[in-house]
Amino acid sequence: MTKIEGQSQEKKVKRSSGSAFKLTIVSLFIALACIYYKFSAVTEVHDIKLGARNDQDSMASQNRDYDQLKDNNDGINDDRIYRSILTHFIAGEQEEGVGARVRRSVGTYQMRRFTPFLMLDDFTVAPPNGFPDHPHHGQETITYVTDGMIAHEDITGSKGVLLKGDLQFMTAGKGIVHSEIPVTTKDGKPCRGLQLWVDLPSDMKNIDPRYRNLRGNETPVAYPNENLEVRVISGKSYGVESLRDLAYTPVHLYHFLANKTGTEFVQDIPEDFNVFIYVMKGSIQVNDVELTTFSSAFFDVDGNAIRGKALSEDAQFAIIAGRILDQEVIQHGPFVETNREKLMEVFRNYQEEKNGFENAHSWRSSIHDGISEEEALKLYRE
Template sequence: MGHKRAAFLVVLLSIATYFTLRTTMSTSQQLSRSVTKKVLSIETPEGAGALVRRSIGTASLRNLTPFLMLDHFHVSKGAGFPDHPHRGQSTITYMLEGSSRHEDSAGHKGTIETGGVQWMVAGRGIIHAEMPVHAPGHPDPRGLQLWVNLPKQYKMVEPSYQELGPAEIPTATPKDGVRVKVISGKSHGVESPVRPLGGCWYFHYIWDKEGVEAFQELPQGWTAFIYVLKGSLTVGADPTPLDAFHTLVLSANSTEAGVLLKSLSPDTQLMLAAAEPINEPIVQHGPFVMNTQEEIMQTFQDYRQGKNGFEKAHVWKSEIGGL
């Protein structure tokens, strides 16, 4: 009986050791992405008197497929983005402060409030205006606009929208001291209702404590970047502080399950985006994004002639664009 009991205890010990090792291996396999490029965004004029900090879409960071442009905008009184066209991409507008009205040639109009998002698929063509709301005691509109390329199969779809008010964007709480607004994709068991064409994850991380870590899982091989809105943080195993207004391009090795983020100040905030690369040729001319030069020329012709998505190009005028 003694030998049997000893043998039984050895088996139990072996099973416990196996599961301990398995858990340890699982944790150690959560390798973090690292920062491969850092770009400081300088505030410059854009549109009709607006100010933007642009990183993606500049000479310093032109190609980050499928991301085309990132603007951190501030729209003061009398400024804005009057009537202008788009084709071949999606635009995501996320309001950090204040609110902004929008109106387009398809008859869609509304207001994006603080903490809300508008996910617009321009597709084959649309003309729209984005104008600030200014009122006594109301802060100037500040926010982020991200342009994401569309795969060839979606470039000529009908325009569409997905809009969420601040209360409709779900929030994840990985740890005490940090929360995540899940604008699209999945974070710590919480999933957004937004379903972007082509696939894109978009998160707003907000800390209220210093020294708090969070590991954000990301699909392997997807392009990913961080834009630091406030405060300071570290990424991965590198202790180098990374400060506000920097865009951080992340590595995309197949062994990296996500990215480890750690706040270095209690007011740290960042935007994290990830999307599947589009391995197709790209030709961009301002708000027109296609696969060939011939398609860009056709886009200009469609716009001039008012056809193939631009039927209202010369007859539609927004109510808000002239304000």
Template sequence: MALQSVSRRVVNKVLAVEQSEGAGARVRRSIGGMKLRNLTPFLMLDHFHVSQGAGFPDHPHRGQATVTYMLEGSSRHEDSAGNKGLIEAGGVQWMCAGKGVIHAEMPVHGPGLPEPRGLQLWIDLPKQFKMVDPSYQEMGPKEIPSAYPEGPDGPIEIKVISGKAHGVTSPVRPLGGCYYFHVIFKKPSSVFIDLPPGWTTFAYTLKGSVTVGTESDANEPFNTLVLSSERNETGVALTAKEDNTELILVSGEPLDQTVFQYGPFVMTTREEVQQTLMDYQRGVNGFEKAHVWKSEIGGL
């Protein structure tokens, strides 16, 4: 804890309205939508739920990291680098697309199984990492460490997906600075979470009602709260107003670089995007399997 705890405040608030995406999935998009486009290093935030027969079949990426965090149900994944597995509720996949990867993410459905719901965050890669080999880090729900600011029997749990909070550090190592927390309040209570000064920070409300800093306005579910980033602000104070309040809190090191994005391709110049399209069409420079690889799960 810093000697003097100075909290960030809400400077923008965007309600994520549900829309269609992919093959029949429903998403609430805030970052990357019309009302919230430029929030470096973050490119997109989707809160998704996927019904029977829907999903995200084979598609490419270059130049960004995609972070999939499951809230309910589970999702299978498979990619052209040979990785495959299952992301369970409470688990995360942190995929660095680097110079190129094709992957599929398909939900698991069955009798008695909950409908898959989760969050996908796209994070811009620093330009020096745009063309690294693709990689991913995956943790099941039991592998994600939790911090308990008031002890294990207290009202607050912070799942440390990346970064560190209240003495607990995640094993995930992103390319570029990024803290990602799932904050759970069992009862009305308050917590201060330290964050690196000057980093871009947002919260996304999932359940209940929460206030930020000294503000009295309560924030209801499905709102993305962009927080201030003054150098003297050492973190953020959060206060839950209801039982079972949940939110995610994400903070990233801003990037001093231009974003040129064409769908799932994110580079720093128009020429790099054009080169990416050529590489993908020709099946080279990271996309060697673009026209020959097909996932086993994409057609399910």
């Protein structure tokens, strides 16, 4: 703003004493008015600067106002403390199963484990490759298909097919042998998805195996604004809550899709949960750190929320959180226990085909050599 300065010029004019008095009163009034104006202008500038500073600190989206965010995400929570990043890196590609390529973030030398998480694979697989018959013990797996189709079958006789958007929660418990094979589709597209391995609490490592499926059309979706979509697989986001708990170990899983650069997001996290982000497509910014495709960021437990914004027009990322388990982890491949003695017992059970591994060495899945799209869709409808 321009500073207003008044100058007075003395004119050598003879006036009466009454006129001089009136002139003095008028001059005093003008001076007071100028002081008031200047004070008001300074106050106005101060308020504008303060408002701008508050706007910069706010996590309200560029595309929605305060009231919209309050309605959709339980409000701008004054108690939110945003977590800091422990480490971040791009997941390297490696071969897994038979001919499958995966980008692994958890379960590598960069992040061996992040309780309760044991592994996260971003997999891309096409027939005749896949993940044929193999065992598990002491953990749960969560498989989320983002493109294509994949079939599964286990030693108990359970069979099923996951389409795009579907999820499967498998509890290995005391032991299971199963197979996961991509479907041969007419368009020849590979299957892509995420598979997360989650540790089981020590007192649940020998429970019976189970499967729980969630179809894509059963997953609640939050729409905070026209530029942001959140698939609430497990947990609560922007006031939308998942339908049910699908894993024994409490896990929150969200698939965020932002279609405009600059779109902001915020997600509350329970204080006793670990949380990390995995970028599936595009790029985002979190805590002044840019995360590109295939990047992961792991957070400290120094807050109760995380926030960021999209840096590309079509960003997709998963926010994955789970309750911290205060227990030892002794792992050898797909077998997970809390001490070496128990792990050796699991190996003996597998070798001797008992306690969940009955007929493990003679069993061969019917999908081992592949499955057609027609067969898969028939199985899907059963």
